[in-house]
Amino acid sequence: MSCHSSVTHLHVSPVGQAERVPVHLLPCEIEHNGPAQVSQYFTATMKDHKGVKAVSFRGRGLKGQEICCPAGYTGLVLKDTNKPGSDQEDRIVRVSSVFDKLTYWNLDNPPTSDDTVVMAMDWPELAEAIHEPIDE
Amino acid sequence: MTTKKKRTPNTERSGWVVIAPDSVTDKNKHGSDPVFLRLRNPSTDGASLYLLGSGDEWLYEVKAFEEEFHSWFVGEAVQRDGRLVFVTPMDPLFLILPYLMKSGREGKFQPVDQVVKDEDFPACSRLLSCSCSFLHIAEEKEVGGLKFHRYSQERTMNWLKKKVERTAAALKTKNVSVGEGVKSTTYIRIKSESEGREEDYLRYAHGLISEYISEALSKALLKHLGLPELTSPKEAEPPAKKRKLSDKPVEAGEDYTKFNSADFARKPPKKMTAAQKTLAKVDKSGMKSMSSFFSPKSK
Numbered sequence: 001m002s003c004h005s006s007v008t009h010l011h012v013s014p015v016g017q018a019e020r021v022p023v024h025l026l027p028c029e030i031e032h033n034g035p036a037q038v039s040q041y042f043t044a045t046m047k048d049h050k051g052v053k054a055v056s057f058r059g060r061g062l063k064g065q066e067i068c069c070p071a072g073y074t075g076l077v078l079k080d081t082n083k084p085g086s087d088q089e090d091r092i093v094r095v096s097s098v099f100d101k102l103t104y105w106n107l108d109n110p111p112t113s114d115d116t117v118v119m120a121m122d123w124p125e126l127a128e129a130i131h132e133p134i135d136e
Numbered sequence: 137m138t139t140k141k142k143r144t145p146n147t148e149r150s151g152w153v154v155i156a157p158d159s160v161t162d163k164n165k166h167g168s169d170p171v172f173l174r175l176r177n178p179s180t181d182g183a184s185l186y187l188l189g190s191g192d193e194w195l196y197e198v199k200a201f202e203e204e205f206h207s208w209f210v211g212e213a214v215q216r217d218g219r220l221v222f223v224t225p226m227d228p229l230f231l232i233l234p235y236l237m238k239s240g241r242e243g244k245f246q247p248v249d250q251v252v253k254d255e256d257f258p259a260c261s262r263l264l265s266c267s268c269s270f271l272h273i274a275e276e277k278e279v280g281g282l283k284f285h286r287y288s289q290e291r292t293m294n295w296l297k298k299k300v301e302r303t304a305a306a307l308k309t310k311n312v313s314v315g316e317g318v319k320s321t322t323y324i325r326i327k328s329e330s331e332g333r334e335e336d337y338l339r340y341a342h343g344l345i346s347e348y349i350s351e352a353l354s355k356a357l358l359k360h361l362g363l364p365e366l367t368s369p370k371e372a373e374p375p376a377k378k379r380k381l382s383d384k385p386v387e388a389g390e391d392y393t394k395f396n397s398a399d400f401a402r403k404p405p406k407k408m409t410a411a412q413k414t415l416a417k418v419d420k421s422g423m424k425s426m427s428s429f430f431s432p433k434s435k
Contacts, residue, residue: 012160030214074158075154120201124157130299133268
């Protein structure tokens with residue numbers, strides 16, 4: 001009896017064909033998963049002033065900025081391909097879209113390099129210093 | 137009192153927004169797909185999510201960056217789950233080390249495939265396909281073309297020391313704030329300012345490496361680095377309690393969407409006595425882990 005034997009396969013073959021999409025990280029929880037008219041009602045009202053973006057969302061002014069994925073890294077959006085409730089032990093996820101930059105939005109504060117998501121982007125470089133094999 | 141709007145639990149399976157090295161998706165060299173799997177976390181001893189890629193040659197760590205009340209717009213769709221998942225290369229020796237240490241107590245040279253075995257995590261044997269050198273953590277004997285290994289504390293300490301030094305150098309290059317706001321009137325520095333900074337970087341790096349080793353090994357490493365042990369409210373906490381807190385997100389269920397977010401989550405503030413507060417001021421630098429790395433810098 002083992003409790004950790006199931007694995008999840010990541011289908012990477014469609015990465016080349018995966019759609020490149022704009023990605024926004026919003027400072028609120030939206031209780032919905034699924035289609036929304038993002039470009040019509042959100043992106044269309046976006047303004048850009050010296051690298052700082054502004055947008056109005058549900059009557060709240062958001063300030064944001066675009067940040068790039070670290071060098072050598074790609075953004076992937078993974079989707080479950082198994083039908084809900086299926087009993088299959090191993091799961092399969094596929095790459096549904098890709099991105100190499102994302103826009104994050106703050107509620108009140110203008111974006112700065114101290115924003116946590118900006119600092120999180122430093123993690124891969126630090127992880128490499130920690131984990132790269134030591135020469136013999 | 138403000139009333140909080142009740143939120144429906146997020147039970148639907150949505151997508152995951154992931155940042156991964158190109159080596160994960162580069163499939164040209166190998167025919168097989170990467171797999172997410174659970175392995176024994178060397179620091180917490182519980183289950184954590186990892187990824188094996190390139191035909192089990194490369195191991196990756198999976199960590200979720202998570203802030204409350206966030207969601208994504210992905211193209212023309214909403215994704216409620218606002219986590220950003222980082223997949224980063226991981227040294228497989230960190231996961232192999234606990235198995236070698238355990239068998240090392242017998243003091244015998246043994247074949248690694250008989251040592252790296254785990255009833256709870258049968259997939260751990262796949263780690264042996266990863267490219268890594270056991271010579272960093274073990275002595276080797278070759279008999280009749282077969283290799284046998286025995287855990288070496290001395291080699292392990294030297295290997296970990298090199299890792300701490302390299303990490304400290306990277307922190308310096310990245311100019312990560314490690315020491316500011318740590319000074320206190322009750323703590324008198326005898327060393328020069330630059331020496332003090334060096335020690336701050338080493339302690340911070342030691343804190344980062346300690347996320348991948350057992351508490352006992354972390355203490356031994358501190359000694360090996362020539363850094364005195366500091367007592368703090370965090371360290372004074374019983375280890376069991378500390379562990380429970382740190383691996384809660386991974387033990388919460390079998391759903392693999394529960395990523396290893398403990399290191400990114402901000403710990404709830406604890407009530408401290410005045411004396412503990414003073415102590416906390418003094419030794420913050422050595423205790424910093426990923427959670428503080430992602431907290432706003434002290435102004």
